[in-house]
Amino acid sequence: MKDYYNKRASEYEAVYHRDDPVRQRELAHMAATLEKAMYGKRVLEIACGTGYWTEKAAMTAEHIIGVDAASEALEIARSKNLSSGKVDFHLGDAYKLDAIENGFNAGLAMFWFSHVPRARIGEFLRGFHTALEKGSIVFMAENMLQEGIGGELIRKPGIEDTFKRRMLADGSVHEVLKNYYDQSELEAIFSPLVTDLRIEMETCFYRVQYVIA
Numbered sequence: 001m002k003d004y005y006n007k008r009a010s011e012y013e014a015v016y017h018r019d020d021p022v023r024q025r026e027l028a029h030m031a032a033t034l035e036k037a038m039y040g041k042r043v044l045e046i047a048c049g050t051g052y053w054t055e056k057a058a059m060t061a062e063h064i065i066g067v068d069a070a071s072e073a074l075e076i077a078r079s080k081n082l083s084s085g086k087v088d089f090h091l092g093d094a095y096k097l098d099a100i101e102n103g104f105n106a107g108l109a110m111f112w113f114s115h116v117p118r119a120r121i122g123e124f125l126r127g128f129h130t131a132l133e134k135g136s137i138v139f140m141a142e143n144m145l146q147e148g149i150g151g152e153l154i155r156k157p158g159i160e161d162t163f164k165r166r167m168l169a170d171g172s173v174h175e176v177l178k179n180y181y182d183q184s185e186l187e188a189i190f191s192p193l194v195t196d197l198r199i200e201m202e203t204c205f206y207r208v209q210y211v212i213a
């Protein structure tokens, strides 16, 4: 996964510029919702990638630390020179957040949750929530499964996770773990752990927002 995202770093943000009015409208709404949720917050952003959403969150947040495992994605994020003093990027692992400083009252994870193996969801959420203060707001967004978008979906016998087969500009082909959920599955995952859970399913994307109890 890390190697794939290192290779993909320079072409990654093309996903946000697809010529599709529905997608663009949902992305604009997502950005506005995220900016509102992050207003005045000290944010821990998991899997920040090239900093596309970090830049949006930085419009309203007090401070953001973005963590990602792919150094090439972080290089792009750092090259954006997002308001210095307000945004820091760290090379790190979403499953090992104990090394990150604390004092966060918001969490952000954009297009990351789908890459968490089903068997590691509990581990990821425990670590993520432990890194945040009680009462923190969390905002996540993800892709809906849409035929013809983001590569062929692969199911493997006896394996609960699904995968997408994707080709990069250099012609290399990669199988990337990518899970899709419906609303009831998301409710079953999050509602025992959080309060004020809000799940919005749209055509291209879904959003999950909640508060750490």
Ligand SMILES: C[S@@+](CC[C@H](N)C(=O)[O-])C[C@H]1O[C@@H](n2cnc3c(N)ncnc32)[C@H](O)[C@@H]1O
Pocket (backbone or CB within 6 Å): 001, 002, 005, 006, 046, 047, 048, 049, 050, 051, 052, 053, 067, 068, 069, 070, 073, 092, 093, 094, 095, 109, 110, 111, 112, 115
């Ligand atoms: C789909 S991209 C999302 C990037 C960014 N959040 C966005 O929405 O534009 C997934 C990101 O997860 C990162 N990643 C993969 N495994 C990771 C891990 N174990 N810890 C932290 N980041 C990881 C990849 O490097 C990649 O940047």
